[in-house]
Amino acid sequence: MTASPHVLPDPNGTRGGSEEAATSSATLGGERRGSVEQIALVVFIIVPFLALLAAVPLAWGWGMSWLDLGLLVGMYYIGCHGITIGFHRYFTHGAFRAKRPLRIALAVMGSLAVEGPLVRWVADHRKHHKFSDAEGDPHSPWRYGDTLPALLKGLWWAHLGWMFDQEQTSQQKYAPDLIKDPAIRRISRQFVLWTAISLLLPPLIGGLVTLSWQGALTAFFWGSLVRVALLHHVTWSINSICHATGKRPFLSRDRSGNVWWLAVLSCGESWHNLHHADPTCARHGVERGQVDSSARVIRWFEKAGWAYNVRWPKRDRIAARRKRAAAEAA
Numbered sequence: 001m002t003a004s005p006h007v008l009p010d011p012n013g014t015r016g017g018s019e020e021a022a023t024s025s026a027t028l029g030g031e032r033r034g035s036v037e038q039i040a041l042v043v044f045i046i047v048p049f050l051a052l053l054a055a056v057p058l059a060w061g062w063g064m065s066w067l068d069l070g071l072l073v074g075m076y077y078i079g080c081h082g083i084t085i086g087f088h089r090y091f092t093h094g095a096f097r098a099k100r101p102l103r104i105a106l107a108v109m110g111s112l113a114v115e116g117p118l119v120r121w122v123a124d125h126r127k128h129h130k131f132s133d134a135e136g137d138p139h140s141p142w143r144y145g146d147t148l149p150a151l152l153k154g155l156w157w158a159h160l161g162w163m164f165d166q167e168q169t170s171q172q173k174y175a176p177d178l179i180k181d182p183a184i185r186r187i188s189r190q191f192v193l194w195t196a197i198s199l200l201l202p203p204l205i206g207g208l209v210t211l212s213w214q215g216a217l218t219a220f221f222w223g224s225l226v227r228v229a230l231l232h233h234v235t236w237s238i239n240s241i242c243h244a245t246g247k248r249p250f251l252s253r254d255r256s257g258n259v260w261w262l263a264v265l266s267c268g269e270s271w272h273n274l275h276h277a278d279p280t281c282a283r284h285g286v287e288r289g290q291v292d293s294s295a296r297v298i299r300w301f302e303k304a305g306w307a308y309n310v311r312w313p314k315r316d317r318i319a320a321r322r323k324r325a326a327a328e329a330a
């Protein structure tokens, strides 16, 4: 079998023979996850998590340099905003329009978060909104039922387990707009490259600044491993914690909640009840005092002229989605 530039051999044969389906895959592999990919996934989840566990005693013993802390925080918020502003609010929901360089930059920044290829992320998330907390949702904590044991099992599923599901969300069905863009398709397929850059950049900087292997090693530990683990668990908490608990002042078809204590770490994504009530809104923390750094950065992009047609929250639209107002109107 000879492969055209965008076609990889499909070992599972699940893509079918149609040329259109084959050319439009935007990630390596087909609709089903192969075993090599499963193993890679385990490694990428377990190793940073072990680093996170080791972080506390090591910080006690070694101490942590300002450079390591800076790399951790800097890389964390680049990746986190790449996910929240780029993958989520822009690519998944179209909360604003972006000039071409910003579009590309957001695709790359989000890829540095090591949360899977862009097009797969978007397809999964659009499916999540379509079926939120009902049959078909890729990661609902209510999947196994409402009892406590069922919820505990469901939380594990929503946080982590769903990623090992062999059944993949169809990219052709859920993200045809992204597959059509060759640059976006390329960035999505280059996921391994972005992962390597994301993991090697901190030790490179740490080594060059301190001119030592020790500096490179601690930078790798804090800036790469601990940072990736922390961002993974915060992102996954939106799927697990924010669908199991939190305040629900707004009307949504699901059990999404606003969880205040995750707001800073999640770059504003934990105002998840509002998000499900009004998914295309560029700001999720719409109430006074609700921290939403992603919305702030989108505002900066708008002022710089890089982002336009931003869907900022509208007073009457938000009011109509409030539970009390809706009940009174009924």
Ligand SMILES: [Zn+2]
Pocket (backbone or CB within 6 Å): 128, 132, 238, 239, 243, 256, 272, 276
């Ligand atoms: Zn959700």
Ligand SMILES: [Zn+2]
Pocket (backbone or CB within 6 Å): 088, 092, 093, 125, 129, 275, 279
């Ligand atoms: Zn969403």
